[in-house]
Amino acid sequence: MDTVRIRLLGPVTAYRDTVEMPLGPSRQRAVLGYLALHRGQPVPLGAITRAVWGDDAPVSGEHLVRTYVARLRRALEPGTPPRARTNVIASVPGGYRLDVPPERVDASHFRHLLGAARSRQAAGSPHDAFHLLTRALELWQDPTLADLGGLLASPRHLTALRRDWVDAGLRHIEVGLRLGQASAVLPVGERLAAVEPLQETVQARYLEALTRSGQRAAAVHHFLDVRARLRAELGVEPGPELRRLYAALLHAGDEPQPPAGAPATVAVVEPDPRHRWCGPGPPIGPLIGREDDLSRCATLLVAHRHVTVVGPAGCGKSATGLTVAERVAGAFPDGVATVDAAEARDCGEVLRLLAETLELPPDADPLHAVGQQRVLLVLNDVEHLGARAGEMVDYALRRCRGAAMLVTSRRRLGLTHEAVFRLAPLALPDLDAPETLADNPAVRLFAHRAGLIRPGFRLTPADTVTVARICHGLDGLPLAVELAAACLYTDSLDGVLRRVDHPLDELRPHRRGHPRHHRSLSAALHRSLAMVPPVDLACLARLGVGDRSFSLQEAVTHCAGLVSPDRLPAVLDRLAEESLLAVRPGPDGPRYRMLRTVALAAVAARGSGPGEGHQEFHGIAGNQP
Incomplete structure (x- = not known):
């Protein structure tokens, strides 16, 4: 008989030598997958039916399983006479058995290698164990078993196999670190951490692998991500092991890494909760x-x-x-x-x-x-x-x-x-995608603050659109969004939206406990403009009228009469340094963008409105730096 190999640790497939064999529709593939999970064991017909359909098996379920088995036999043994096609899927009383050697089913081969690695590790042979674990883990194409999990009716059929994969990964990292192979175990650690994001033992081993391989900044970033996820999804803080590793990581500084062969332990210090x-x-x-x-x-x-x-x-x-x-x-x-x-x-x-x-x-x-x-x-x-x-x-x-x-x-x-570290405003809501508005961070910030001002506040779909327009008009600036939400104490949501037309004058809610320049949008922006040279401010105001996204050449046109073209790039650089312009390099030269709120403040500071001409600015041309 030709060599038949079956893969479960990725897409469910079967090969004869190097040629992939067609396995038919999903239910038929599910039958083969379930038999392969129990390779060499008799599997009752009823168990197969429940694995494929769960509690919703049709009356004809067992008949369909027999049909699927017949088709699978034809696909797996095409050159064998129909009644002799029992070399791969054998009939047993009341069911079937997959008769394939363990090394020809990747899941069985994985378990064999894992068992051997456990024995070698227990016997004090870490090099042998590491080699066996590496081979075992290389068999896995998809640790989530998404294909097989989608074919079977219940994920419980895969629980033990997934648990063995996690055990193999943790052992691989533990033994690898003991052997000084920190960089070699990182790919496995990264996979484990991605598949088991809330399992703290997994995250601790990956954190240790990052640290021992010299990736200190990445380790800190990973810990902070894990902590945020634990807080958001489980409402808990990281456990003692993660906290100890993080403290050791922060205190480690530039200390040298342990030599190869040193135990895979890290001297740890609990953060002092009384730190000043x-x-x-x-x-x-x-x-x-x-x-x-x-x-x-x-x-x-x-x-x-x-x-x-x-x-x-x-x-x-x-x-x-x-x-x-x-x-x-x-x-x-x-x-x-x-x-x-x-x-x-x-x-x-x-x-x-x-x-x-x-x-x-x-x-x-x-x-x-x-x-x-x-x-x-x-x-x-x-x-x-x-x-x-x-x-x-x-x-x-x-x-x-x-x-x-x-x-x-x-x-x-x-x-x-x-x-x-450049901090930008919150992402603007996409007004053309209403289904995404409720998840926008600026909208969520407004709703949170509104709930403090007006307990019980809830966003309806119509309200969400209004709030999105408010946030959009305020450039996603957290200070402006918070001020707008505070106006709900005396105004309606539609009234707040109208205030956004003139945010410098009308977003002035009663606000204590903040520095003076954080009590109104006008005060914050006035502080930003107070030290800008007159010619720079004049250019900013001129550029704030009309389209607030422009190229250098467009800026030259807008600022004609204020500053010469050869000096304008320096003016724009100074405005960008003051965070009054955002600049993005491009193949055709830099492109600049100004926030609406900044434009309103600049125009107001120059005493020029959108409808006025350029004569207002001609008198300050002599003030060029």
Whole structure:
């Protein structure tokens, strides 16, 4: 008889030598799959029927199974006389048996290799066990068994096989790490983590593999993703093992990896729940729509001593920075100190505020007090301090060698050691896809805030469209969306939508507990424009009239008479540095985009409306830098 091989650990297929054989319709393939799961064992006809149809088996179910078996025999043994086609699927009293050697059914071969690997591991032969486990896992094309699972009526038929795959993967990682093969086990760890996202043992082994292979930033990012998923789907925090591994990862720094052959254990330290936090804390309540940003920024902060979060006014830089600080606080045993520098007149006042935060005497040097401690310093809203802010941060990091710095600002500081994290507004809702609106982060933020202002608030389908239009008109800026939702205290949803026509004047709800520039959209944007040179502001206002997406050549046309074409790129670069323009490189040169709210503020600041001509701007052409 020709060699027949059957595969279950991916698409259900059968081969004679190297030629794939047609297995027929799905029910027929299900019969073969179920018999192959029980290779060499007699399987009653009723058990096959239940496996294929579950409790909904038709009256003719057993007759259909016999028909499927006859067709499978014809496909598997085409050169054998009809009555002699029992070499692959044999008849037994009341049922059938698949008579194929174990090495010719991948699931059986996998279990044989796994059993041998367990024995070699128990006997103290890790190299043999690792080789056997590698061969066993290579048989799996699809760990989810999606094809076979879709053919059978119940997933319970695959539970044991899936459990064996997880066991093989965990053993592969454990033995591989013991042998110093961290990089070799990463693909298996990644597959395990993707298929079993809520199994903490799996996630812990993958985290350990990432760490031992030197991918520290990726390990931090993965832990944060796992923690967010556990919170969102199960409402729980990571267990002790994951927390210990994360703490060890954060404290590991640049320590060398264990030598090959060292035990696959990591010295772990539980995060101290009493770690000191001085200064303003993170916002109360969820930071909606920012989970990916939080994870990426936290990863960046672990990998670098200095991160600056930049973005337009009202995009949530301070809230994001403080939440990131909370997430990585366990990495800083000497605490976290936060300073709101928005009202500081100079860098000296920022340092005095830091001293006050650290509860030092008024004339104390806070940087001397920090010394070599492992502290995270968070400075919020430093853009108004100009170049001095960068000099202060550079000086602080040079004096405080154990400290890290997280800064929020509309512009980057321009330091050589600075890692920049760009924070954009929330994604805009797609008004042409109403079925997606309720899941849009800006819409969800509005609904959450509205529920606080008006308990019991629920979005109807019609309301969802209105809220989406509100969020769209406010550029998805979290500050603007929150202000709009707060207006529901005295206004209707349609009334709030009308306010969006004039957001600078009409989004001014009563708001306490926030810095002055966060109490209205007008205040936030005015702060952004206050230090912009007059000619730059004039160009911004001119570009804000009409289409707010433009190329360099289109900008030259719009700004004619304000600045010469050869100087305009420098003006646009400065506006982009201030997060007043977004720029995207392209094959035909850069393309710029301005937020609607920024355009309204720029036009208002210049005292020019959309219907006015260009004469308003001619008088300031002489102020070009």
